[in-house]
Amino acid sequence: MSTIRQQLSTRHVLGIKDLTPEDIRLIFHTADEFKEVINRPIKKVPSLRDITIANLFFEDSTRTRVSFELAEKRLSADVVNFSASSSSVKKGETLLDTVNNILSMKVDMLVMRHPAPGAPHFLAQHIDANIVNAGDGTHEHPTQALLDAYSMQEQLGDLKGRRIAILGDILHSRVALSNIFCLTKLGAKVRVCGPPTLIPRHIAELGVEVSYDLRETLEWCEVANVLRIQLERQNIRYFPSLREYSRYFGLNKELLSGLDGPRIIMHPGPINRGVELTSDVADSEHSIILQQVENGVAIRMAVLYLLAVSRS
Ligand code: CP
Numbered sequence: 001m002s003t004i005r006q007q008l009s010t011r012h013v014l015g016i017k018d019l020t021p022e023d024i025r026l027i028f029h030t031a032d033e034f035k036e037v038i039n040r041p042i043k044k045v046p047s048l049r050d051i052t053i054a055n056l057f058f059e060d061s062t063r064t065r066v067s068f069e070l071a072e073k074r075l076s077a078d079v080v081n082f083s084a085s086s087s088s089v090k091k092g093e094t095l096l097d098t099v100n101n102i103l104s105m106k107v108d109m110l111v112m113r114h115p116a117p118g119a120p121h122f123l124a125q126h127i128d129a130n131i132v133n134a135g136d137g138t139h140e141h142p143t144q145a146l147l148d149a150y151s152m153q154e155q156l157g158d159l160k161g162r163r164i165a166i167l168g169d170i171l172h173s174r175v176a177l178s179n180i181f182c183l184t185k186l187g188a189k190v191r192v193c194g195p196p197t198l199i200p201r202h203i204a205e206l207g208v209e210v211s212y213d214l215r216e217t218l219e220w221c222e223v224a225n226v227l228r229i230q231l232e233r234q235n236i237r238y239f240p241s242l243r244e245y246s247r248y249f250g251l252n253k254e255l256l257s258g259l260d261g262p263r264i265i266m267h268p269g270p271i272n273r274g275v276e277l278t279s280d281v282a283d284s285e286h287s288i289i290l291q292q293v294e295n296g297v298a299i300r301m302a303v304l305y306l307l308a309v310s311r312s
Helices: 021-038 063-074 095-103 119-124 142-156 174-185 214-220 242-249 253-257 289-311
Strands: 052-057 078-083 109-114 130-136 163-167 189-193 209-211 223-226 264-266
Touching: 021 063, 021 142, 021 174, 021 289, 052 063, 052 095, 063 078, 063 109, 063 130, 063 142, 063 289, 095 109, 095 119, 109 119, 109 289, 119 130, 130 142, 130 289, 142 174, 142 223, 142 264, 142 289, 163 174, 163 214, 174 189, 189 214, 209 214, 214 253, 264 289
Parallel strands: 052 078, 052 109, 109 130, 163 189, 163 223, 189 209, 223 264
Antiparallel strands: none
Protein backbone atom coordinates (compact mmCIF):
# COMPACT_ATOMS: atom_id res chain seq x y z
CA MET A 1 0.00 0.00 0.00
CA SER A 2 1.22 3.46 -0.85
CA THR A 3 -1.08 5.12 1.71
CA ILE A 4 0.72 7.96 3.48
CA ARG A 5 1.04 7.01 7.13
CA GLN A 6 -1.50 9.28 8.76
CA GLN A 7 -3.76 8.52 11.65
CA LEU A 8 -7.35 9.03 12.68
CA SER A 9 -7.90 11.36 15.63
CA THR A 10 -9.82 8.62 17.48
CA ARG A 11 -9.09 5.04 18.71
CA HIS A 12 -12.62 3.94 17.86
CA VAL A 13 -15.15 4.78 15.18
CA LEU A 14 -18.26 5.10 17.33
CA GLY A 15 -19.95 7.90 15.43
CA ILE A 16 -19.35 10.56 12.80
CA LYS A 17 -19.90 13.13 15.55
CA ASP A 18 -16.42 12.27 16.91
CA LEU A 19 -14.60 12.44 13.54
CA THR A 20 -12.97 15.56 12.13
CA PRO A 21 -13.38 16.56 8.46
CA GLU A 22 -9.68 15.55 8.08
CA ASP A 23 -10.51 12.07 9.48
CA ILE A 24 -13.30 11.71 6.91
CA ARG A 25 -11.03 12.82 4.06
CA LEU A 26 -8.30 10.41 5.23
CA ILE A 27 -10.83 7.56 5.23
CA PHE A 28 -11.95 8.51 1.69
CA HIS A 29 -8.36 8.74 0.46
CA THR A 30 -7.57 5.33 1.96
CA ALA A 31 -10.80 3.87 0.52
CA ASP A 32 -9.73 5.04 -2.97
CA GLU A 33 -6.67 2.83 -2.67
CA PHE A 34 -8.62 -0.15 -1.34
CA LYS A 35 -11.21 0.25 -4.09
CA GLU A 36 -8.40 -0.26 -6.57
CA VAL A 37 -7.31 -3.38 -4.62
CA ILE A 38 -10.77 -4.99 -4.62
CA ASN A 39 -11.07 -4.55 -8.37
CA ARG A 40 -7.89 -6.56 -8.97
CA PRO A 41 -8.07 -10.29 -9.82
CA ILE A 42 -6.47 -10.98 -6.41
CA LYS A 43 -8.54 -8.84 -4.06
CA LYS A 44 -6.46 -9.28 -0.97
CA VAL A 45 -3.64 -7.43 0.84
CA PRO A 46 -1.74 -8.57 3.96
CA SER A 47 -2.30 -5.32 5.92
CA LEU A 48 -4.14 -6.86 8.92
CA ARG A 49 -2.64 -10.35 8.94
CA ASP A 50 -1.70 -10.05 12.65
CA ILE A 51 -5.10 -8.72 13.72
CA THR A 52 -8.13 -10.67 14.94
CA ILE A 53 -11.54 -9.03 14.58
CA ALA A 54 -14.83 -10.14 16.14
CA ASN A 55 -18.06 -9.11 14.46
CA LEU A 56 -20.69 -8.87 17.22
CA PHE A 57 -24.19 -8.57 15.83
CA PHE A 58 -26.94 -8.21 18.43
CA GLU A 59 -29.37 -7.05 15.72
CA ASP A 60 -30.15 -8.30 12.18
CA SER A 61 -28.04 -7.20 9.22
CA THR A 62 -27.33 -8.23 5.64
CA ARG A 63 -25.20 -5.52 4.00
CA THR A 64 -23.19 -4.26 6.97
CA ARG A 65 -22.33 -7.70 8.28
CA VAL A 66 -21.27 -9.16 4.92
CA SER A 67 -19.43 -5.97 4.00
CA PHE A 68 -17.38 -5.90 7.23
CA GLU A 69 -16.55 -9.58 6.93
CA LEU A 70 -15.40 -9.16 3.32
CA ALA A 71 -13.40 -6.05 4.25
CA GLU A 72 -11.67 -7.95 7.08
CA LYS A 73 -10.90 -10.97 4.90
CA ARG A 74 -9.56 -8.77 2.10
CA LEU A 75 -7.20 -7.21 4.63
CA SER A 76 -6.13 -10.75 5.72
CA ALA A 77 -7.43 -10.38 9.30
CA ASP A 78 -8.56 -13.40 11.31
CA VAL A 79 -12.34 -13.10 11.68
CA VAL A 80 -14.85 -14.49 14.18
CA ASN A 81 -18.57 -13.92 13.88
CA PHE A 82 -20.92 -13.70 16.83
CA SER A 83 -24.69 -13.64 16.58
CA ALA A 84 -26.68 -12.82 19.72
CA SER A 85 -29.55 -15.10 18.64
CA SER A 86 -27.36 -18.21 18.98
CA SER A 87 -25.22 -17.13 21.96
CA SER A 88 -25.22 -17.28 25.76
CA VAL A 89 -26.69 -13.74 25.80
CA LYS A 90 -29.98 -15.66 25.68
CA LYS A 91 -29.05 -17.22 29.04
CA GLY A 92 -28.74 -13.81 30.69
CA GLU A 93 -25.06 -12.91 30.23
CA THR A 94 -24.35 -9.15 30.32
CA LEU A 95 -22.94 -7.30 27.32
CA LEU A 96 -19.69 -6.56 29.17
CA ASP A 97 -19.24 -10.18 30.31
CA THR A 98 -19.90 -11.43 26.77
CA VAL A 99 -17.40 -9.01 25.28
CA ASN A 100 -14.73 -9.61 27.95
CA ASN A 101 -14.96 -13.37 27.34
CA ILE A 102 -14.49 -12.85 23.60
CA LEU A 103 -11.58 -10.45 24.16
CA SER A 104 -9.84 -12.91 26.49
CA MET A 105 -9.36 -15.08 23.38
CA LYS A 106 -6.93 -12.43 22.07
CA VAL A 107 -9.29 -10.45 19.87
CA ASP A 108 -7.90 -7.03 18.86
CA MET A 109 -10.87 -5.21 17.33
CA LEU A 110 -14.65 -5.35 17.59
CA VAL A 111 -17.30 -4.47 15.05
CA MET A 112 -20.60 -4.18 16.87
CA ARG A 113 -24.25 -3.68 16.02
CA HIS A 114 -26.59 -3.34 18.98
CA PRO A 115 -30.21 -2.17 19.39
CA ALA A 116 -29.34 0.07 22.37
CA PRO A 117 -28.14 3.61 21.51
CA GLY A 118 -24.76 4.15 23.17
CA ALA A 119 -23.90 0.43 23.62
CA PRO A 120 -20.52 0.71 21.80
CA HIS A 121 -19.73 3.97 23.64
CA PHE A 122 -20.34 2.17 26.96
CA LEU A 123 -18.01 -0.67 25.92
CA ALA A 124 -15.32 1.77 24.82
CA GLN A 125 -15.09 2.98 28.44
CA HIS A 126 -14.40 -0.54 29.72
CA ILE A 127 -12.23 -2.35 27.17
CA ASP A 128 -8.94 -1.81 25.32
CA ALA A 129 -9.89 -3.22 21.88
CA ASN A 130 -10.73 -0.79 19.07
CA ILE A 131 -14.47 -0.64 18.38
CA VAL A 132 -16.32 0.16 15.15
CA ASN A 133 -20.00 0.94 15.61
CA ALA A 134 -21.99 -0.95 12.96
CA GLY A 135 -25.25 0.71 14.10
CA ASP A 136 -26.48 1.43 17.65
CA GLY A 137 -30.26 1.64 17.79
CA THR A 138 -31.61 4.95 16.50
CA HIS A 139 -28.31 6.72 17.21
CA GLU A 140 -25.45 6.40 14.65
CA HIS A 141 -24.31 4.18 11.77
CA PRO A 142 -20.98 5.82 10.92
CA THR A 143 -19.69 3.52 8.19
CA GLN A 144 -23.04 3.82 6.33
CA ALA A 145 -22.71 7.61 6.33
CA LEU A 146 -19.09 7.37 5.19
CA LEU A 147 -19.98 5.10 2.28
CA ASP A 148 -22.96 7.31 1.41
CA ALA A 149 -20.86 10.50 1.33
CA TYR A 150 -18.04 8.71 -0.51
CA SER A 151 -20.55 7.51 -3.15
CA MET A 152 -21.96 11.04 -3.51
CA GLN A 153 -18.43 12.44 -3.88
CA GLU A 154 -17.68 9.91 -6.63
CA GLN A 155 -20.68 11.25 -8.56
CA LEU A 156 -20.42 14.98 -7.81
CA GLY A 157 -16.84 15.71 -6.75
CA ASP A 158 -16.31 17.93 -3.69
CA LEU A 159 -19.52 18.01 -1.64
CA LYS A 160 -19.04 21.60 -0.42
CA GLY A 161 -22.22 23.51 -1.29
CA ARG A 162 -23.93 20.45 -2.84
CA ARG A 163 -27.65 20.10 -2.10
CA ILE A 164 -28.45 16.78 -0.42
CA ALA A 165 -31.93 15.75 0.75
CA ILE A 166 -32.52 13.01 3.31
CA LEU A 167 -36.08 11.78 2.94
CA GLY A 168 -38.47 9.80 5.11
CA ASP A 169 -38.24 8.42 8.63
CA ILE A 170 -35.64 10.77 10.11
CA LEU A 171 -36.87 10.22 13.67
CA HIS A 172 -35.88 6.55 13.94
CA SER A 173 -32.92 6.55 11.57
CA ARG A 174 -29.30 6.20 12.69
CA VAL A 175 -28.38 6.60 9.00
CA ALA A 176 -30.02 10.06 8.97
CA LEU A 177 -28.10 11.31 12.01
CA SER A 178 -24.73 9.99 10.79
CA ASN A 179 -25.40 11.38 7.27
CA ILE A 180 -26.22 14.80 8.73
CA PHE A 181 -23.00 14.88 10.77
CA CYS A 182 -20.89 13.63 7.84
CA LEU A 183 -22.35 15.82 5.09
CA THR A 184 -22.36 19.03 7.15
CA LYS A 185 -18.72 18.38 8.17
CA LEU A 186 -17.92 18.18 4.44
CA GLY A 187 -19.70 21.48 3.78
CA ALA A 188 -22.79 20.14 1.97
CA LYS A 189 -26.21 21.81 2.26
CA VAL A 190 -28.48 19.25 3.90
CA ARG A 191 -32.24 19.21 4.03
CA VAL A 192 -34.46 16.64 5.76
CA CYS A 193 -37.97 16.03 4.47
CA GLY A 194 -40.76 13.74 5.63
CA PRO A 195 -44.05 13.75 7.53
CA PRO A 196 -43.90 16.16 10.53
CA THR A 197 -44.35 13.21 12.90
CA LEU A 198 -41.14 11.59 11.59
CA ILE A 199 -38.92 14.69 11.82
CA PRO A 200 -37.32 15.32 15.26
CA ARG A 201 -38.45 18.70 16.65
CA HIS A 202 -35.00 20.28 17.18
CA ILE A 203 -33.18 18.80 14.18
CA ALA A 204 -32.56 22.24 12.59
CA GLU A 205 -30.06 22.85 15.44
CA LEU A 206 -27.78 20.36 13.65
CA GLY A 207 -27.45 22.81 10.74
CA VAL A 208 -30.01 21.27 8.37
CA GLU A 209 -33.06 22.69 6.63
CA VAL A 210 -36.42 21.09 7.34
CA SER A 211 -39.22 20.64 4.81
CA TYR A 212 -42.49 18.73 4.75
CA ASP A 213 -42.94 19.33 1.01
CA LEU A 214 -41.59 16.40 -1.00
CA ARG A 215 -42.05 17.91 -4.48
CA GLU A 216 -40.32 21.16 -3.59
CA THR A 217 -37.48 19.26 -1.90
CA LEU A 218 -37.00 16.99 -4.92
CA GLU A 219 -36.72 20.06 -7.15
CA TRP A 220 -34.19 21.62 -4.74
CA CYS A 221 -31.84 18.68 -4.27
CA GLU A 222 -29.07 17.14 -6.39
CA VAL A 223 -29.11 13.91 -4.36
CA ALA A 224 -32.08 12.24 -2.66
CA ASN A 225 -31.05 9.77 0.04
CA VAL A 226 -34.29 7.89 0.72
CA LEU A 227 -34.66 6.15 4.09
CA ARG A 228 -36.58 3.05 5.07
CA ILE A 229 -39.67 3.38 7.24
CA GLN A 230 -38.43 1.69 10.43
CA LEU A 231 -41.66 -0.02 11.46
CA GLU A 232 -39.80 -2.22 13.96
CA ARG A 233 -38.83 0.88 15.97
CA GLN A 234 -42.26 2.54 15.87
CA ASN A 235 -44.39 1.73 18.90
CA ILE A 236 -47.11 4.22 17.96
CA ARG A 237 -48.65 5.16 14.60
CA TYR A 238 -46.80 8.06 12.96
CA PHE A 239 -48.94 8.08 9.80
CA PRO A 240 -52.34 6.60 8.95
CA SER A 241 -51.20 3.75 6.68
CA LEU A 242 -48.31 2.63 4.47
CA ARG A 243 -50.49 3.39 1.46
CA GLU A 244 -50.88 6.99 2.56
CA TYR A 245 -47.16 7.30 3.38
CA SER A 246 -46.30 6.01 -0.07
CA ARG A 247 -48.76 8.40 -1.72
CA TYR A 248 -47.46 11.55 0.00
CA PHE A 249 -43.80 10.74 0.72
CA GLY A 250 -42.89 7.84 -1.58
CA LEU A 251 -40.83 8.30 -4.77
CA ASN A 252 -42.18 6.90 -8.01
CA LYS A 253 -41.36 7.41 -11.67
CA GLU A 254 -44.52 9.37 -12.40
CA LEU A 255 -43.71 11.91 -9.67
CA LEU A 256 -40.07 12.27 -10.73
CA SER A 257 -40.81 12.53 -14.45
CA GLY A 258 -42.94 15.64 -13.82
CA LEU A 259 -40.14 17.40 -11.92
CA ASP A 260 -36.65 18.80 -12.43
CA GLY A 261 -35.65 16.26 -9.78
CA PRO A 262 -32.42 14.88 -8.32
CA ARG A 263 -29.73 13.38 -10.53
CA ILE A 264 -28.89 10.78 -7.93
CA ILE A 265 -31.17 8.50 -5.91
CA MET A 266 -29.74 6.62 -2.94
CA HIS A 267 -31.05 4.25 -0.28
CA PRO A 268 -29.06 2.55 2.51
CA GLY A 269 -31.17 -0.61 2.29
CA PRO A 270 -33.04 -2.71 3.04
CA ILE A 271 -35.65 -1.19 0.68
CA ASN A 272 -39.38 -1.47 1.26
CA ARG A 273 -40.19 -1.57 -2.45
CA GLY A 274 -43.47 0.21 -3.16
CA VAL A 275 -43.38 2.12 0.16
CA GLU A 276 -40.55 4.68 0.22
CA LEU A 277 -39.72 4.16 -3.44
CA THR A 278 -41.01 2.07 -6.30
CA SER A 279 -38.95 -0.47 -8.25
CA ASP A 280 -38.88 1.73 -11.36
CA VAL A 281 -37.01 4.34 -9.27
CA ALA A 282 -34.86 1.93 -7.24
CA ASP A 283 -33.66 0.28 -10.45
CA SER A 284 -33.47 3.41 -12.62
CA GLU A 285 -30.37 4.96 -14.20
CA HIS A 286 -30.41 7.59 -11.43
CA SER A 287 -30.11 5.00 -8.68
CA ILE A 288 -26.65 4.30 -7.22
CA ILE A 289 -27.93 1.90 -4.54
CA LEU A 290 -25.66 -0.99 -5.57
CA GLN A 291 -22.64 1.31 -5.96
CA GLN A 292 -23.24 2.32 -2.32
CA VAL A 293 -23.04 -1.33 -1.30
CA GLU A 294 -19.91 -1.86 -3.41
CA ASN A 295 -18.23 1.19 -1.85
CA GLY A 296 -19.09 -0.10 1.62
CA VAL A 297 -16.34 -2.73 1.43
CA ALA A 298 -13.62 -0.20 0.51
CA ILE A 299 -14.80 2.24 3.19
CA ARG A 300 -14.81 -0.47 5.88
CA MET A 301 -11.37 -1.68 4.77
CA ALA A 302 -10.16 1.91 5.18
CA VAL A 303 -11.69 2.32 8.65
CA LEU A 304 -10.29 -0.99 9.93
CA TYR A 305 -6.88 -0.35 8.37
CA LEU A 306 -6.61 3.14 9.88
CA LEU A 307 -7.62 1.88 13.34
CA ALA A 308 -5.04 -0.90 13.07
CA VAL A 309 -2.37 1.66 12.10
CA SER A 310 -3.21 3.59 15.28
CA ARG A 311 -2.39 0.45 17.37
CA SER A 312 1.19 0.14 16.16
N1 CP B 1 -27.72 -0.39 5.48
C1 CP B 1 -27.68 -1.33 6.43
O1 CP B 1 -27.25 -1.10 7.58
O2 CP B 1 -28.18 -2.55 6.03
P1 CP B 1 -28.21 -3.86 6.93
O3 CP B 1 -29.19 -3.62 8.05
O4 CP B 1 -28.63 -4.97 6.01
O5 CP B 1 -26.82 -4.07 7.48
